[in-house]
Amino acid sequence: MNRFSQTISRALLLLCLFAGLIAAVPTAAAQSKGPPDAGTVEPFDLTGHWTGAYVRDGTTQRVTATVTVANDTPRVALTTEELVFFGRRDPVPVTRTDDGRLTFDTRYGTARVDVDSTYRELVGTVGEHEPPIEIHLKKNAPPLGPSPQTTDVTFESGDATLHGTVVTPSAPGPHPALVYVPGRGCASRGGGVRRLRWLAERGIAGLAYDNRGTGASEGSCKTSTIETESRDIRSALQVLTDREDIDASRIGLWGNSAAGWYIPHAVTRSTVDVAFVAQKVGPSTSVEAQQKDNASLIATDMGLAPADSAKMLRYVDLMFAADRPNDAVFAEMQDLLAHGDSTGWADEFLVRDPAIGDVPATAAGLDSLWARRYDYDPAEDLRQMDMPVLAFYGAEDQIVPAHENAPLMRRLLADNENARVVVVPKTGHGLGHGSKMRTLSTPQGRYDTHYWKFYRVAPDYIGPLVRFLNAHALRGDG
Structure with missing residues (x-):
C-alpha cells in the first residue's frame, strides 16, 4: 500500500461508528501551541463546510454541505442553491461502507463518495440514474456572516x-x-x-x-x-x-x-x-369550483368517457351537498366510489387521509369532509x-x-x-x-x-x- 492509500485509510478509520468519531480528531491548534511549521500536516476532519455540485451529462447544480457530529455520528445537511427557499435539508447520518466509501442520503438518492483526505475533496455518484449523477464536494471556508x-x-x-x-x-x-x-x-x-x-x-x-x-x-x-x-x-x-x-x-x-x-x-x-x-x-x-376544475382536468387527462366523467363530477357535487340527508348522500357516494375505483379516477382525484380527506367512512362522517369544513x-x-x-x-x-x-x-x-x-x-x-x-x-x-x-x-x-x-x-x- 502506498503512502497516499495509507493516508486515505487512516482518515476513513476515523469515520467508524465508535465513540468520539470525527469529533475526536485533534486540530492542528490542539497539537501545537505555536504556528505549524512547514512539515506539519493538519489532520483530516470531515466536519465543516463543503461546496460543490451535482453533475449530470455535463450540467451542474450547485450544492453545499455542512457536516457536524451528534451523538458520535457525523451528519450532513445539504443545501441546493437552485431550490432556494426549500432551504437546507435536515441533517442525515454519514456512514461508511465495507469498501471504504462514505454514504449519505440526498434528494436524488444515496450518495456514495470516496475521500481525498490530502486535498479535502469528496467524489462519487448519487442514486441509480442513467446518465449517472455525480457529486463533487470540496472543503471550504464557511459562508460569511452569522446565521439567522x-x-x-x-x-x-x-x-x-x-x-x-x-x-x-x-x-x-x-x-x-x-x-x-x-x-x-x-x-x-x-x-x-x-x-x-x-x-x-x-x-x-x-x-x-x-x-x-x-x-x-x-x-x-x-x-x-x-x-x-x-x-x-x-x-x-x-x-x-x-x-x-x-x-x-x-x-x-x-x-x-x-x-x-x-x-x-x-x-x-x-x-x-x-x-x-x-x-x-x-x-x-x-373551494367547490376548484374541486370541479381539478376533476375535469383529471378526467380529460385520463381520457375518461363522458359518462364516467359525469360520475366523477357528480361525486364532487355530493361532497358539498350539505342540504341533503346524509344517509342518501352517503349511499350514492358509495356507488360512485365503486365506479371510481374500477375506472381509476378515485385514486387520481380523491384524498383518502381521514384528517383532510374526501371519502367518508360513515354517513355521519360526511360533515367532517374537508370540502364541507372549508367550503x-x-x-x-x-x-x-x-x-x-x-x-x-x-x-x-x-x-x-x-x-x-x-x-x-x-x-x-x-x-x-x-x-x-x-x-x-x-x-x-x-x-x-x-x-x-x-x-x-x-x-x-x-x-x-x-x-x-x-x-x-x-x-x-x-x-x-x-x-x-x-x-x-x-x-x-x-
Whole structure:
C-alpha cells in the first residue's frame, strides 16, 4: 500500500461508528501551541463546510454541505442553491461502507463518495440514474456572516395553544416580517422555517407554526375549518406585532396553495393591519369550483368517457351537498366510489387521509369532509384587500388551473393598484421546472444541443417574489 492509500485509510478509520468519531480528531491548534511549521500536516476532519455540485451529462447544480457530529455520528445537511427557499435539508447520518466509501442520503438518492483526505475533496455518484449523477464536494471556508436566529414561541388561538418558531435576521431590528401559511393538510412548521431562513438571510423575519393537532400544537387537524385556520393566522400576526424586534407597520403574509383561501378570510377580519400579501398558486375561485376544475382536468387527462366523467363530477357535487340527508348522500357516494375505483379516477382525484380527506367512512362522517369544513368563496374578501398583493399561478397547474384563477384574480383585485398576477410558464402546482433531458434545435448545419436539466424552482417565481418583498417589506432597503 502506498503512502497516499495509507493516508486515505487512516482518515476513513476515523469515520467508524465508535465513540468520539470525527469529533475526536485533534486540530492542528490542539497539537501545537505555536504556528505549524512547514512539515506539519493538519489532520483530516470531515466536519465543516463543503461546496460543490451535482453533475449530470455535463450540467451542474450547485450544492453545499455542512457536516457536524451528534451523538458520535457525523451528519450532513445539504443545501441546493437552485431550490432556494426549500432551504437546507435536515441533517442525515454519514456512514461508511465495507469498501471504504462514505454514504449519505440526498434528494436524488444515496450518495456514495470516496475521500481525498490530502486535498479535502469528496467524489462519487448519487442514486441509480442513467446518465449517472455525480457529486463533487470540496472543503471550504464557511459562508460569511452569522446565521439567522430562531426562537420557539407559544401562543393562544381560540381553544388551542399553538407552537411555532420565529426566525429573525442576524442584524438588529426592528425587522419587517411575515407569517408563512402552508396549504391543505396537517403541516408542521419545518417546511415554513426552512423558507423563513431564506427570507431572514435577506433581511425579513417570519413566523411558522405547527397546524392544530400537528407537532407540538394542541387541537385537531380533523376538525379544523376555514374559520379556525383564519383565527390561527390572525393570532400568529398578533405574535409578530407584539415583538420589539419586529416593525409592526411591515407585517405580511406568504401563503401556498389552499392558503389562498385562508389568507383573504384572515386579512379582512384581522385587527393587525396586513402590509403585504404574497400567494403561491392560491385559488381565487371557491373551494367547490376548484374541486370541479381539478376533476375535469383529471378526467380529460385520463381520457375518461363522458359518462364516467359525469360520475366523477357528480361525486364532487355530493361532497358539498350539505342540504341533503346524509344517509342518501352517503349511499350514492358509495356507488360512485365503486365506479371510481374500477375506472381509476378515485385514486387520481380523491384524498383518502381521514384528517383532510374526501371519502367518508360513515354517513355521519360526511360533515367532517374537508370540502364541507372549508367550503368558502374568497371573492368578497379579495375585493376588500387593498394592500400590495402578488399572486402566482403555474401555467400547467391542474390543481389550481391558471386559465380559471389568474383572470378571476385580476378582476377581483382590479381596484387594487398594487396588485399583480403572474402566470409562470412551463410550471405546475409547485412552480418548479422538472428534471429532464433537453434538446435545443440549432440553425441548419449544426448539431442539436442536448443537455440534462435539473429540477429547480422557476426563476420567474423567485425573481418577482424577491422584487416584491424588497419593495413592500424591505421598502427598498434590501
